[in-house]
Amino acid sequence: MPPLVPRWDPTKCIQCNTCSYVCPHATIRPVAMTEEEAAAAPEAMRTTDLKLPKGTGYKFTIAVSPLDCMGCYNCVAMCPKSDVKEGGALTMVPQEAEADQAEVWDYAVNKVTEKSELAGDANIKASQFHKPLLEFSGSCAGCAETSYARLVTQLFGDRMFISNATGCSSIWGNPAATCPYTTNAEGHGPAWNNSLFEDNAEHGFGMEVRARLWYGGWLRGRA
Template sequence: MFTEDELKDAPEGFLSRPMKGKEFAGLHVAYQVAPDDCTGCGICADVCPARDKTNVGHKSLDMVPKDEIIEQNRRNWAFFEQLREYDREKIAWPKMKSAMLSQPLFEFSGACLGCGETPYIRLATQMFGDRMLVANATGCSSIYGGNLPTTPYT
């Protein structure tokens, strides 16, 4: 989430929208795919509920051949990575749409395509931040959460 002024250096084709809700007046939001980390599984596009009201065959996420969009999305990703994180102290925590604005501390897990556990872990890290403690004995979360020398926790 960022101000319109922060978009002045955005590459052409970087997509963002004004936030909805009076508590977000003057702020914009962008969701950017990490182009070199996308596996192309299509699950995100399949489950996306948002549809274009004028063209019901078009959703907010549509799968297209990677070669057509990779360079543009690399530029978009580089810009997106430079945007500042929203201040956690300004978040209205009881509201889910506000809580989703906090920086996730679980990213790029390497879990199986379409893993249903990872979105919950991501949300837990957004809600509890660096105060969260993860403890488990074995299972999938041990594999994608502790595959050293890399880690999905930031």
């Protein structure tokens, strides 16, 4: 069976961003665009008007990376407008049928500026307009742990220290060649370290103390 990936239908989507919220691999993302950004997008991009009180004049797309999606079905299963039999806002299709979306993904992720301010206060929908600072991890398809970890990086990742106990999260979290933690446009992202099975509390406390000493010295040096 060929790998399957989600295809997005803008005519059926209610823009709840649940698909992105549950994706363990950060391979499906809502993107808000200005008219100019939408006009410069690859032809294969599907768009609709952004449905937000502050979103007048903006366009919306759900970008999917067909080359990184693990085909876990989480997004389709949780989409309130998906219907596996009839076809809905998300439908799983063979990966090659969505090959043109790779270019769309690259444009949406690398060329479009973040507009999380349009979504207002903290809520599920707003959280997904923030760039994930954990993406394309080597976790198993459908892993719930990486969905939670990805969400935390969207909320706090630009100022986040992680003291990781050994386990699954240290396996998908930092194999040297494929570290999934990344940075935002300002170069800020999670600082990660790993300790042994049961001493990560002490290890994390040490990181905290050291950070406070360092920042304290840095601040005093600037006074």
